[in-house]
Amino acid sequence: METPRPPVAAALREAMDAAGVGVRELARRVHCDHAYVSRVLHARQQPSVDFLRMVDAELGTDLAPAPPQHEGRGDGGGVRAETEHLHATIAHLVELDGRYGGGPIAETAVHVWRAAQSRLDATAVDGPDGRAYLAAVAELAELAGWLLFDADRADEARRATLEAHMLARHARDTSMQRFALTNLSMQDLEVGRAGESLRIADELLEELHLPPRVALLARIRRGRALAGAGDEARALADLGRARADLGDSITTSDPAWTWWVDDNEVAGHQAEALLVLGDADGALERLQQCVRTVGTQRGEAFYRVQLVRAFAGARAWRECEEALLEVPPLLAQVASGRIRRRLRDALRQIRRDREAPGWVRDIAADVGGDLGIVTGHHYRSPGATS
Known part of the structure; x- marks a missing residue:
């Protein structure tokens, strides 16, 4: 039964x-x-409340708990109402990020976070309601850090994420502390601090009773850091183990924020590591899977730019041309400084490759020009008109 x-x-x-x-x-x-x-x-x-709110918006249901209606901020009800409002704001910002990227909404997230944090002095953070409010502020800081990271504002992103970690510690929110650490590891890797990224990942993996999904994410971060350090064998072993463990990592102890760690996420990190290690051919199959199955507009833009880089590395020029032409319509919708920087790097890679045909260089220059991305002098193949 x-x-x-x-x-x-x-x-x-x-x-x-x-x-x-x-x-x-x-x-x-x-x-x-x-x-x-x-x-x-x-x-x-x-x-999570955020998940239920998004379901309500899509299906017209009423599953998410309604925020309590209380007057004033001096009682626990007022604090709970503020906390519910912050969670609703977080859910909305996450949805906007998936559609439009972090660029246009990073400032909004920072403003909301700072405004919420400024109220902490007037909030009783010692009780359960106060700690829940503090935890929501920590989550806002974490989200602001991610959005600043996607906007390619690395120093600000790191400061916000460090503050998120500190706030989560004060709120006794171990789950959010771990989330902030995984983000710090990712941010360090993006700016070339592979050693620091590896240290954070190892620190996480040494924790006792680490939820399996969090351990899997930490292993992904470690694999990427090892690839950044040039340790190919250990990097691919860690990422391969993470992908193999994906199904078995699902448990009731998973934090709500791990919902986005799926096969597509792991495949994308495998592709990233392979590109860093110089194996463009090996990255292509995984990137093509990611493009087919990614669930957000920002994610598609990211993976299509990575495809340009991989096709250029594999010197598959016709496929590189097709991938290049797919990018501008997406970046007309998605404002992500990180994606634009990666596209600029890919366009420079094409321009500097002496084996790249002139027509590919021309297309790369045109795409960069259309998007306002400076890559160097415009190349024209012999006989082409200006």
Whole structure:
């Protein structure tokens, strides 16, 4: 006899059936891992308020708890209302990031975070309600750090993430502390600090009772850091193990923020490591998978730019041309400084490759010009008109 599902799981299944929406389709719409949706449906995962709010927006349901209506800020009810408001803001910013990238919303996130943090002096952070508010401020700081990172504002991103870690410690939110550390490891790698990135990943993996999904993410970070340090064998071993362990890492102890760690995420990091290690051919299959299955517009823009880089590295020039022409329409929608910088690096890679045909260099120069990305002198093949 089947165990009755909790009310939220049953209501979610009923709403999905009524809308004709399957697990993967709902996951795509709300920008999360389909395994997370499946765990919620089978009562193996307590859904986050942010997830339920996104489901409500997509399916017209009323699953997310309504924020309590209280006057003033002197009582616990007022603090709870503020906390609910911050969680709703976080969910909205996450959705905007998936659609448009971190560039246009980073400043908004920083403003909301700083405004919320400025109220901490008037909030009783010693009690459960106060700690919940402080934890929400920590999550806002973490999100601001990610958005600044995507906007390619590395120093500001690091400061915000360090503050998120500190706030999470004060809130006794171990889960958010770990999230901040994984982000710091990623940020260090992006600016060439592979050793520091590796130290953070190793520190995480040494923790006792680390939830399997968090351990998997830390292993991904370590694999990427090892690739950045040129340790090919250990890097590929770590990333291969992370991908092999993906299915078995799903447990009820997973933090809500790990919803986005899926096969596509691991494949993308494998491709990144292979590109760093000089194996463009090996990266191509994984990147093509990522482009096919990624669930956000920003993610597609990122992986298509990486495809340009991989095709150029493999000297597959016709495919490189096709990939280049796919990029401008996406970057007309997605404002990500990090993606634009990576595209600039890929265009320079093409321009400097003496084996690149003139027509590919021309297309690369035209794409860079259309997007306002300076890569150097415009190249014209012999006989071409200006």
